[in-house]
Amino acid sequence: MAAKSKNWQYFLGPLSKDNPVLVQILGICSALAVTAQLKPAFVMAASVMVVTAFANLIMSALRKGVPGRIRIIVQLVVIAFLVILVDQVLKAFVYDVSKQLSVYVGLIITNCILMGRVEAFALGHRPWPSFVDGLANGVGYGIILVVLGFVRELFGSGSLWGLRVIPEAWYVHSGGFYANNGLMMLPPMALILVGLIIWVHRGSNKDLIEK
Amino acid sequence: MIGRLLRSVVDRVKPPFEKGGRLGWLHSTFDAFETFLFVPDTVTKGGAHIRDAVDLKRTIFMVVVALVPALLFGMYNVGYQHFLAVGQVSDWWGCFVYGFVRVLPLILVSYIVGLGIEFAFAQKRGHEVNEGFLATGLLIPLIMPIDVPLWMVALATAFAVIIGKEVFGGTGMNVFNPALLARAFVFFSYTSFISGDRVWVRGLGKGGEYVDGFSGATPLSFLGEGSIGRFDLWDTVLGTVPGSIGETSVIAIAIGAAILLFTGVASWRVMGSVFAGGLAMGLVFNLVGGSPIMEVPFWMHPLLGGFAFGAVFMATDPVTAAQTNVGKLIVGFLIGVLCVLIRVVNPGYPEGMMLAILFMNAMAPLVDHYVVAANIRRRARR
Known part of the structure; x- marks a missing residue:
């Protein structure tokens, strides 16, 4: 029972109090790059989730057999293997999204969350808690991505998941008053949005505020 | 009463x-x-203060x-x-x-x-x-x-x-x-x-x-052809040209500038050096030449678009401008330079004043830092 609740904590931590994007400030680059629309953001979130979970699992299982001196290169091989796997799956089943994500799937390898969690957690814990931790960090990262994708696509393109949400008749060119916010489509606005989310998050978690 | x-x-x-x-x-x-x-009738207690009503x-x-x-x-x-x-x-x-x-x-x-x-x-x-x-x-x-x-x-x-x-x-x-x-x-x-x-x-x-053939283009948008379109220079000084609401009249802005300078609210260093920077950069483009927009006479730039308005009311903002006197000169000068540079070189942004001022706002603390550091070095050598 005790072990179970501990795993539960490993899972809950990264969702809010220890969120990789909001608190650890990791993975910002891809959070800005792929969130112009909801669909790629969601696919990216799912991909990272799978990779972090299994990278943690595999490295944790190997942790006793890998000499400390070469552990980084082993981690890279494992992560690269997983990323290529995910990339191939995306190309096979959701080709259009894969095209949109372009290099960013490959760049999951360089996502700081991965190496960070493997180094900080998987090398010191048993496989199952490591898997939970990796999964939770992926989910924590994914939540932010989906929120960003939601806001940016809604106000930037007036659609969600590629479907029109804001009626065509509202737009200026068809006699309405509304216009899409072009700034939302640019990465700088995504950074501002991340900042606003962090602001609200710190506001409700006073203990996270730095001195 | x-x-x-x-x-x-x-x-x-x-x-x-x-x-x-x-x-x-x-x-x-x-x-x-x-x-x-x-x-307010509150007074500060202790320490040295400059007294000003x-x-x-x-x-x-x-x-x-x-x-x-x-x-x-x-x-x-x-x-x-x-x-x-x-x-x-x-x-x-x-x-x-x-x-x-x-x-x-x-x-x-x-x-x-x-x-x-x-x-x-x-x-x-x-x-x-x-x-x-x-x-x-x-x-x-x-x-x-x-x-x-x-x-x-x-x-x-x-x-x-x-x-x-x-x-x-x-x-x-x-x-x-x-x-x-x-x-x-x-x-x-x-x-x-x-x-x-x-x-x-x-x-x-x-x-x-509206009348056939009427164009709402601003004088600035003709600059690419090296002219100011259907307007003559007097229009742009007086301000009877299309443009942002408050920016068109150089005369009205000059009255505002006189008020700000007379009351000491705005810094003459910033204001003056913005114009100096714009004129200098315009002169450089005149000397280089090569395309119609580069050959626009250098003294025309401050009369067009938001240059005067930005120089008088925006660049002089005491919070976002540099704090040191030398820094004010440098920042102001670079605002003028950047504004003309953006206008002439980048056809995507016909008006460079907004971007120039925002950019130099970000750079002002850096300029201040080096001005202070240089001052310290110079005095240390003495």
């Missing part, structure tokens, strides 16, 4: 607003209005006064351009009333949204309402095209106040000029509403009935 009456009224309603009073939570709101009406509220008020000529002329010009476009004849009073009715909503929206947010933040954080927004709220409409939708002004104002000011800690702590940030927000969010040939004259973008 009226002053004393007002004083007694204020004193009578004051008690519940004191800290700990029944309406104590509204303290900062009340305080804002009281100090708006009367110079002019507090922030009066300083900012001088800026508002200095903006009035540009504002009034802007209103007149809105009407003038409109009647020109539809081919009607109207006297100057008709033009002014037409413009007044069109410009007033922009000003109201900017003030209501901006002050609303400022009061809310002051209330929440328990500090006083600062008056920086009195100037910002008037600057925002003056640098917008007349046809910009009101909800965009509201959104841009909210963005500027929250992202540009409150997250940095409020008035006096902001890195960027809030009014320009509002314009940059509209520029990058709703580009088609703040650039092109159709937004600068009221009603032109709506497909209304």
Whole structure:
């Protein structure tokens, strides 16, 4: 029972109090790059989730057999293997999204969350808690991505998941008053949005505020 | 007489607003209005202080006064351009009333949204309402095209106040000029509403009935051909050309500049060096030559677009400009240089003033740092 609740904590931590994007400030680059629309953001979130979970699992299982001196290169091989796997799956089943994500799937390898969690957690814990931790960090990262994708696509393109949400008749060119916010489509606005989310998050978690 | 009456009224309603009073939570709101009406009688204790009767509220008020000529002329010009476009004849009073009715909503929206947010933040954080927004709220409409939708002004104002000011800690702590940030927000969010040939004259973008062949293009947009289009130079000095509401008249801006310089509110170092920088860069392009836009006479740049307005009212913002005297000269000069550089080299941005000032706002602390460091080095050698 005790072990179970501990795993539960490993899972809950990264969702809010220890969120990789909001608190650890990791993975910002891809959070800005792929969130112009909801669909790629969601696919990216799912991909990272799978990779972090299994990278943690595999490295944790190997942790006793890998000499400390070469552990980084082993981690890279494992992560690269997983990323290529995910990339191939995306190309096979959701080709259009894969095209949109372009290099960013490959760049999951360089996502700081991965190496960070493997180094900080998987090398010191048993496989199952490591898997939970990796999964939770992926989910924590994914939540932010989906929120960003939601806001940016809604106000930037007036659609969600590629479907029109804001009626065509509202737009200026068809006699309405509304216009899409072009700034939302640019990465700088995504950074501002991340900042606003962090602001609200710190506001409700006073203990996270730095001195 | 009226002053004393007002004083007694204020004193009578004051008690519940004191800290700990029944309406104590509204303290900062009340305080804002009281100090708006009367110079506060609080004195600083201890330490050395420069004594000056002019507090922030009066300083900012001088800026508002200095903006009035540009504002009034802007209103007149809105009407003038409109009647020109539809081919009607109207006297100057008709033009002014037409413009007044069109410009007033922009000003109201900017003030209501901006002050609303400022009061809310002051209330929440328990500090006083600062008056920086009195100037910002008037600057925002003056640098917008007349046809910009009101909800965009509201959104841009909210963005500027929250992202540009409150997250940095409020008035006096902001890195960027809030009014320009509002314009940059509209520029990058709703580009088609703040650039092109159709937004600068009221009603032109709506497909209304206007005289055949009338173009709402600004003088600046012809610069690529090395001319200022159908306008002559006197128009651009007087200000009877399409453009953002307050920026067209060099004369009205010059009156404002005189007020600011005479009262010492704005720094002559910044203002002067912006013009110097613009002229110098224009001269360099003249000497290099090569394309029509490079051969535009260098003395024309300050007369066009938002150059004069930016130099007088935006670059001189004491918060976002450099703090050292040498730094002010450097930053001002580079603003002028960058503005002309952007105008001439990048056809995507016909007006470079906004971007030039925002960029140098970001660089000002760096310039200050090196000015101070150089000073320390020089004195250490002595």
